[in-house]
Amino acid sequence: MSKFAVTFFPENITVEVEEGVSIKQAAALAGIELKSTCGEVGTCGRCAVKVIGGDIKNLGGNLSSRLRNSGHVLACRTFPESDIKVEIPAESRLDEHQVLVSTSREKGILVERELDLLEGYDFDPICRSVYLELPPPTITENASDLTRLTAELRKHLEHKEIRIPLSVLRNLAVTLREADWKVSVTLACFNGSAHIVSIEAGDTTSDQYGLAVDIGTTTVVAYLLNLKTGSVVGKAGTYNKQARFGDDVISRMIYANEPNGLEDLHKAVIGTVNELIDKLVKEHKIKSSNIQTVMSAGNSVMAHLFLGLTPKYIRLDPYIPTAADLPPVTARDLGLAINPEAWVFSFSALASYVGGDIVSGVLCTRMSEADEMTLFIDIGTNGEMVLGNRDFLVTCACSAGPAFEGGGITFGMRAMKGAIERLSIDPETYEVSVETVANGKPVGICGSGLIDCIAKLRDVGLIDRTGQFQPVSSDRLRQNEEGPEFVLVWGKDTGVGKDIVITEADIKNLIRSKGAVYAGIRSLLQMVSMDMEAIDKILIAGGFGNYLNLSDAISIGLLPDLPVEKYEFVGNTSVKGAQLALLSRQAYQDAVEIGRKMTYIELSVGTTFMDEFVSALFLPHTDLSLFPSVPA
């Protein structure tokens, strides 16, 4: 498959992508988030960009004539066909990421809500820089350099205890004198102490940075923030280099048990973050040593591997992380290519399969401060969910499996060119028409396509409520060696030269995945003796939300049958929460508290989850009263 370099301006960031990846997806990889409220189907018209060089395939879509006439295209509907250059107008950007954008549907209309990232918190970064002009020593005012420095610092800090690392202390005497006693002291304030991390000559307080990192199993995204202003200086994203040791957390944990496996994985993720740092440092012409702190969010396995902790016992019964409250460590400890004395914070790995990415999400959505009963769901290979409000938080993880990401499905694939993302089936003839990503010749089915497929198969009666094919008169329905399958696209019409089918095994697989998610939700509700109706708001986090057709998801019983107005898509809350915690010490403290406050429900204990799971292995469910809006 061809690869193209996509360079974004004014950032001048280049990412390399495979054929069939949209400009919007490429932008996300480059750490640039574009507005979008339509699920990337070309209808909201918000992701307009201007291609200023190279060849593209433009599939059109809803774009104002003003923008179209000025040469803009929709990033979600435009695909590179060579190396290209793209200019991103300010109005297409997600407001420098200082807001949390959520989209929801009110009375059938998509609405976008923006929450000021810092709302309710003071701007009070965990790492700050203070400019000091010290009185020079004299023969009578002869306190030591450190005493002099800390006396002045205390005027700016409430901390009684000020710590200084030896490497900084070793340069103190010379720095102070070369700087003529005018210095900028950068400190991380946590656990009741102020930890000096650097001392520089002159007033460099405007030139100190923090990094918010979302360490995903698949991709790693970093935001560079200016610690004085709180503004986002730049963003970058790339694939997690751990991918070559396994696609998902389970295979990585298995690899970690190999000789040097843990070290390989640790170095791979550190190398990934260092690559992003290198990119950001070069693009924004800053010194890497001026990156003075890092806030990282990731699932428990990623957080363990990031710190070099063995994930071995996360995988083995009784599934115990090494540490829930992950201690701050130094960049030196990890080998991050920033100031080696910088402190690196990680959100709590509160349970083996509910980690810092979820804590970060709860933090930045403010669900732990809300009156409304909120359900937060992040669906990937695992479905992680949190239910609660200001009064309590319960959480669990259910193994959804990789089906929604195309894993374990005969023709499953990620949302790349040629992936079937929508389809319709004629209820009389069972003829199928498909829409594919980038209008490519069909090569497989992505997550949203699979959900749509199940929904439509059920709609036309091709499958029953258990997912079993029903005898109909159509040559698309046939028997393979392992069971029945249904032809979605005939071989001659595909890009792979063979029939694209969905098998009964695929369908059962998807039903198990959706059943696990739904059973998780029900189990959480049971824990707190609550009905589905008690939920005021459902927050869908992560990339999954971008592609999800809500009514499909409800009609197959993946998500609760609640008014669509209750649903909000909140995007990558993991990196947002990390940004928030960088900019507010109170927010970081709240994140620690959220980690401690959440009650983790281990679903393998007792029979609740298994009972719920079995009940959910129907379309939409055995108990139809739970899905009143879905035709029986």
Add this chain to the structure above:
Amino acid sequence: MSKFAVTFFPENITVEVEEGVSIKQAAALAGIELKSTCGEVGTCGRCAVKVIGGDIKNLGGNLSSRLRNSGHVLACRTFPESDIKVEIPAESRLDEHQVLVSTSREKGILVERELDLLEGYDFDPICRSVYLELPPPTITENASDLTRLTAELRKHLEHKEIRIPLSVLRNLAVTLREADWKVSVTLACFNGSAHIVSIEAGDTTSDQYGLAVDIGTTTVVAYLLNLKTGSVVGKAGTYNKQARFGDDVISRMIYANEPNGLEDLHKAVIGTVNELIDKLVKEHKIKSSNIQTVMSAGNSVMAHLFLGLTPKYIRLDPYIPTAADLPPVTARDLGLAINPEAWVFSFSALASYVGGDIVSGVLCTRMSEADEMTLFIDIGTNGEMVLGNRDFLVTCACSAGPAFEGGGITFGMRAMKGAIERLSIDPETYEVSVETVANGKPVGICGSGLIDCIAKLRDVGLIDRTGQFQPVSSDRLRQNEEGPEFVLVWGKDTGVGKDIVITEADIKNLIRSKGAVYAGIRSLLQMVSMDMEAIDKILIAGGFGNYLNLSDAISIGLLPDLPVEKYEFVGNTSVKGAQLALLSRQAYQDAVEIGRKMTYIELSVGTTFMDEFVSALFLPHTDLSLFPSVPA
């Protein structure tokens, strides 16, 4: 000069010494302190040892017939003449160094006083080891490993905050399981936090150690303490390897300014301590990784070099140390060959020339808790002194110069074989008879000999009160190119083949040295508007006291003319205080407070010191009323 190896038993420690070094001096270098109350002149009979191999020169002395008959000799009066082996009986040892021994003269009789090192403090080491049996996790009791560990630890500690270094956390999961959840956790408790430094399988709490180190400019002494019992496991001493870069702190500070000079000096002292650690570890068959903490005491320059801090600005006006309160650092930071996570503490370098060795002395002598007005004096190249009691502490340093150590004196030398240590001058004929160390042929004059010499020259009227030679009829008094000189030993009777003389310049040099010390004492008293008589007790610390003839020192005006009963010789209080602070957190805290509480008087400010110094450039002083016991 020949060198001999002296091996001590039962320790089986070997030190190499030059010819003319007594067994007692060799023992001190090996870190073995022997009893002695006579100033090593063979009269107290307490330093008896048994030579079990090799050739010696035994100068006899006061020894019980029981001991003499069983083959013992006095260590202070016996000198190796080949490699030798020496057995040290328990009764000659300073009680495993758990006491502070002071000697004083009451009604003319030498008395030895012992202070329990821990008296007034609880045994509560700064680093301790706790054995824990943790409940293993289950599917319902599924807290993280670290949560489980800290919950159990908190039952044993009052600390809210427990910190764990990443290297220990990385092994936690495996260690706990291999140990079947039974582990010994070693922690250093300071600054309100408990810092885990190691976690080992099983109950190893009896096998954890701390090191008290006195980092002297010339020698480095280390005591290995068991952290569970508080007992001294072993001691070792050696020359500071920095010596090849300069003999005194000034020349080392100059060398530190050379390219790589600071690194050379830092590595040299770390290498010296590592050599002692290696010795102790091998002799006592312990694991170096089980040395879990270090308490170090040294003057400010030594403390700076130990931590790798530049001493540059200590030497330059206005004489500023980098840090007074020296922060705890890890062994990893310094390259010490012990547990890399072990915390290394340093006593306060409170001023450029009053450092942690003095703080340690004040701590272990309890002078900061005493009612009596106490003067603490440590005389080396610098004279450092502290005056005060429970109410206040003032301190200063005066540059005594190296004269008392033989430096800058024509025939000055250290107390080695052939050094004149006592002399008498016939008041009629001016004939001189001398006593030398090890009865060797005279080769020079050591510190005590020089003090004696000045006193005797003045007694017989050969010099006047300014130190100027008076015309007398003796061919010993003659003129050299630079001025008058007096022949102490004629060339034919010496080991150097030429006349050993003391010149008027030597005498002036010594008068300046003694004048500086006395002026320092007077300046301190003036600071607090006190008379000499207000002093209840004078503590003489350090090696100087071992050789000092008190009445000589008073008669030349080096020390105040106070009843000898007020004087006590307290030995190496620097290493004693370090031991105490290792064994008691309160003592360490008190040492920090002592450092902060002491008011440092910079003698170069104002005219007080200079006026006092000028007044003290007489024998004994311009103001004879200050020395009523000294004949005018």
